[in-house]
Amino acid sequence: GTDLDSGIECDGVGDEETQRIPVEADFLYAYSTAPGYYAWRNVANGSWFISSLCDMLLKYGKQLEIMQVMTRVNHKVALEFESSSNLPGFDGKKQIPCIVSMLTKELYFPK
Amino acid sequence: QSPDYDEEAENREFLLRTGEVVDESMYPVVPHMKSEEARLSTFNNWPADSPVRPEDLAEAGMYYIGIDDNVQCFCCGGGLSGWEQGDDPWSEHAKYYSNCFFFLGHNVGNVPLTT
Numbered sequence: 001g002t003d004l005d006s007g008i009e010c011d012g013v014g015d016e017e018t019q020r021i022p023v024e025a026d027f028l029y030a031y032s033t034a035p036g037y038y039a040w041r042n043v044a045n046g047s048w049f050i051s052s053l054c055d056m057l058l059k060y061g062k063q064l065e066i067m068q069v070m071t072r073v074n075h076k077v078a079l080e081f082e083s084s085s086n087l088p089g090f091d092g093k094k095q096i097p098c099i100v101s102m103l104t105k106e107l108y109f110p111k
Numbered sequence: 112q113s114p115d116y117d118e119e120a121e122n123r124e125f126l127l128r129t130g131e132v133v134d135e136s137m138y139p140v141v142p143h144m145k146s147e148e149a150r151l152s153t154f155n156n157w158p159a160d161s162p163v164r165p166e167d168l169a170e171a172g173m174y175y176i177g178i179d180d181n182v183q184c185f186c187c188g189g190g191l192s193g194w195e196q197g198d199d200p201w202s203e204h205a206k207y208y209s210n211c212f213f214f215l216g217h218n219v220g221n222v223p224l225t226t
């Protein structure tokens with residue numbers, strides 16, 4: 001692209017002077033699938049991504065860093081799911097989620 | 112109509128674009144064997160000389176289909192037989208049917224024994 005990030009002022013910590021950070025900083029995008037791909041959901045159990053996300057948040061949400069949690073979600077969706085369909089061309093398909101991080105620090109949820 | 116028009120491919124594309132394609136994998140495969148108690152109750156004619164205990168099989172999702180030492184998983188429907196000394200139901204289940212949602216720890220409606 002050709003956009004330029006103009007930055008924005010933010011409060012410094014304590015006595016530090018005001019800092020400038022990119023306006024695009026501190027975003028985390030957790031996509032259910034890779035760019036251009038379909039995202040699967042099971043008729044009975046819900047979407048592969050959300051059910052895996054809930055599982056991993058339940059198991060590791062309060063101990064692991066967010067990127068570690070999301071990596072485990074990737075692993076689960078990638079290895080534990082495969083589509084089953086009677087329609088031609090939709091059987092035996094796979095999926096990999098996509099983590100896009102603009103975070104500038106590690107992130108832990110409070111216990 | 113153009114000669115290279117592929118109606119089936121067009122239809123597939125339409126279903127994907129409208130989000131109508133769904134994964135139809137159904138678990139458990141044998142819903143009436145969801146409860147460990149129901150599974151355990153199938154073992155009344157289990158061969159007495161088998162080296163594997165019905166309690167351990169039922170806990171690992173297996174129920175007896177009444178022939179030789181053939182058991183089946185309520186979730187993935189995978190069959191196992193020919194039990195030998197030292198076999199562990201969970202390990203054997205995992206060895207042959209590692210994609211089973213029950214083995215993988217998904218919520219498939221298993222009802223464990225309340226003891």
